[in-house]
Amino acid sequence: MTTARKPRAHRQAVTVTDIAKGCGVSRATVSLVLRGSPLVHADTRARVEAELKRQRYVYNRAAANLRRRTSSSIALVINDLSNPFFAEFAAGVDEALGGEGYVTLLGSTGESPERQQAVLGSLVEHAPAGMILSPAEHSDGLALRRQVGAGVPVLVFNRELSGADWDFLALDNQRGARLATEHLLSLGHRRIAFFGGHADSSSCQQRRAGHAEAMRAAGLEADPDWLVECSPTRAEAAGRTGELFERAPGATAAVCYNDNVALGLMLGLGARGVRPGAEFALTGFDDITEAALSTPPLTTLAVQPRECGRHAAQLLLDRVREPDAPVKRVVAPVRLVVRGSSGAQVP
């Protein structure tokens, strides 16, 4: 605990005692009515319910949680809420939790491990039943584990976290890249490069693995020269277009690390007089809004962040209900969206 707030009394709430007095029963009976117990007589129940309505009673869940030693909140810690992917994810989480009677405690870290520590410290004091954590970059898994404690189940999302044996949910990167590669293969392409991403990131490794898997299955050898690294930004990708063709001469298609890289590559191709989608096929990953609006529109993998969020909520609640179940590692489905950018003729 760190902060000092001005102690501000909140509304003089009407309590079970007021209701009990108001209709001549005991507080216990009121509580039983509130919790929907079948033990109480229908007439009594009706009387109590009328009184609840009359006095505009509002349940104090915090008090109930304290007494019952339960929790009705889940902490959701997001590294970057301004990223539409995570915003959608958060919406999905909140939607699913709400449906199960939980409330979402939000915490955003802005990719700062220090802020993450502070946020977790504050959230833990509110005794959430569990936590969904999309870790900030360079998070220390062991430190997080220590701070959160053993009592709060955690689901880690999106980024691998070493040193903690928590449940883990991530995109199905490998399958996504495999689907994209298979799609290009089915159109007749054989010389398919993998363009973009950093080889030391787990998501890039997984996407490369999917590409390699599909190539191998088609009886093609994946040449390591055909894996071109670059930062996942448009400008960087545009600038590396030349390198792609030097290292992968004769390539007729590329599976790109993500949409930004693909859109950058389109710019680079255009600058070299190569018409993307007509003379060179390419695919992205993420299905960002602009993917559908580019010229040509981009074939990509829709990652359905909202569904992902719902899925995460469900996984965490499973864990909350069954704390001793074995640790889970789950991949979220991705879906290939075919658009114009992959329509290039094979020479």
Added chain:
Amino acid sequence: MTTARKPRAHRQAVTVTDIAKGCGVSRATVSLVLRGSPLVHADTRARVEAELKRQRYVYNRAAANLRRRTSSSIALVINDLSNPFFAEFAAGVDEALGGEGYVTLLGSTGESPERQQAVLGSLVEHAPAGMILSPAEHSDGLALRRQVGAGVPVLVFNRELSGADWDFLALDNQRGARLATEHLLSLGHRRIAFFGGHADSSSCQQRRAGHAEAMRAAGLEADPDWLVECSPTRAEAAGRTGELFERAPGATAAVCYNDNVALGLMLGLGARGVRPGAEFALTGFDDITEAALSTPPLTTLAVQPRECGRHAAQLLLDRVREPDAPVKRVVAPVRLVVRGSSGAQVP
């Protein structure tokens, strides 16, 4: 209260009693140390603090709030979290609240008044100290007022809500449109249309008012024919380009309702062989990501949703601290961002 959750005991927490026993003081003393009271002797404090660390004590804020009749949470109800504007806004709110020692209770309504009712019902049971509400479309202000109750201060964001005397924060729509119009005037334009939006929306009315204000100040009469309605989508705006020129013949520039409308108008201009930015000047509103990336880049009004969120948090906390202050109506600043689209020559 509606839902039934499986009662799940959470961790066997270490409490002030454990700490008190552990170092031979009373629970009261531990509490005083926790709350940073100057009453306790430095030696005692040190002993207690060591014991807190040793036993990895975590403060139970819910219990403290119950006893003190305070609250350390603020409810944030967002109509559409998947809209980047609101996501950024939420990030700003959470950031500011965190800094003040509050935790954010998230609720998203997806623009559904029914879901909004359910969400509010659930949030209110968690006894937030206040609420920031971006209402769903067609919300009933009086019904909301009744549901939330008089005890919880509410700040309404973005959309006017009739029937409730709550604090209100919205974008400075009028000033934004005025700045855009003044910018076009300063470049020599005199025949400036207002394009897009629905006349019955309060934000459109305000933006039109800003346009009219600037025109009037420049000694120009705003012809009602030069106000062209259309839905704020790209496709719709592109399709209405012809109408704009029929109704506003000789217009050399347009202030658009928002960026989507402006981007659509660019498409429509292109289709008619008019080069936007070179032969016709236009401005947007919002500064969405694509505004900087279009050809030409779009002159627009940056609305700074994150700052807006911080501002909202501050306003609400002011209200929480001073419940009886007069109701406030505040506009959030907007900033003109000049880019290529407004660079057209005046004939």
Added chain:
DNA sequence: CTGAAAGCGCTTACAG
């Protein structure tokens, strides 16, 4: 089927 009593983890006058 209903009520009296104890207790969740904390804080706060009130004595000493």
Added chain:
DNA sequence: CTGAAAGCGCTTACAG
């Protein structure tokens, strides 16, 4: 400066 006692609003055995 420290401790004993009461109480925040709720729930849950336990009697009846």
